[in-house]
Amino acid sequence: GNSVTQMEGPVTLSEEAFLTINCTYTATGYPSLFWYVQYPGEGLQLLLKATKADDKGSNKGFEATYRKETTSFHLEKGSVQVSDSAVYFCALSDRETGANNLFFGTGTRLTVIP
Amino acid sequence: EPEVTQTPSHQVTQMGQEVILRCVPISNHLYFYWYRQILGQKVEFLVSFYNNEISEKSEIFDDQFSVERPDGSNFTLKIRSTKLEDSAMYFCASRTDFSDTQYFGPGTRLTVL
Numbered sequence: 001g002n003s004v005t006q007m008e009g010p011v012t013l014s015e016e017a018f019l020t021i022n023c024t025y026t027a028t029g030y031p032s033l034f035w036y037v038q039y040p041g042e043g044l045q046l047l048l049k050a051t052k053a054d055d056k057g058s059n060k061g062f063e064a065t066y067r068k069e070t071t072s073f074h075l076e077k078g079s080v081q082v083s084d085s086a087v088y089f090c091a092l093s094d095r096e097t098g099a100n101n102l103f104f105g106t107g108t109r110l111t112v113i114p
Numbered sequence: 115e116p117e118v119t120q121t122p123s124h125q126v127t128q129m130g131q132e133v134i135l136r137c138v139p140i141s142n143h144l145y146f147y148w149y150r151q152i153l154g155q156k157v158e159f160l161v162s163f164y165n166n167e168i169s170e171k172s173e174i175f176d177d178q179f180s181v182e183r184p185d186g187s188n189f190t191l192k193i194r195s196t197k198l199e200d201s202a203m204y205f206c207a208s209r210t211d212f213s214d215t216q217y218f219g220p221g222t223r224l225t226v227l
Contacts, residue, residue, distance in 0.1 A: 032214050043205060043220035044157070051214075089157060093214045099145060099162035099169040100214040102207075106156045 002027050006090050006105030013080055013112050021075040021108045023090035031092040033066050033073040038087040080112045116140045118219035120206050126225045127196055135191045135222045137206030146189045147207040147216060148181065196226045
């Protein structure tokens, strides 16, 4: 089946620290991979995506590379800011079904302190 | 930039009552979804809808749930007889038929008392 395993939180970092949030997946087919972010009191926003092996998604200084050999899609940022404090969700899209339903990880809460 | 909208932002209801959650997907999108997030847990898929019918549903989406696209813009989720365990944040999402990127609304927080 399809599933996403995400690094347990919460994660607390100082401003300008390096961030890694681990994500691994299990999929029946060849999924697309996503990172969504949920800021306090808001809905889910797409942060970045990758659709095939070795693709790198990037946005707002965040990056993640689709690693088929390790079934991973780890999120990284070189220097976090206080405004990055949010919950981060790794997800995959099941392209085996026409509807492309999303399967989410449990979310990782990031708090960045000044 | 177009966005998915949802109403109400917060709904409080008594156990056993019917609720309808409303969503307006992005106008040129053809696939529509409902997900829910129980407090502190992962976001879970409920149902997908395409071409005026359900294309897939999860085990959560039992006979108490239904979806409808009553006109060209709204997409609704109805819960016939709410239970305490239906308390959650409900997200609507939509996408085009040429991309698998889903765009989410801000959510409706449902509280069942």
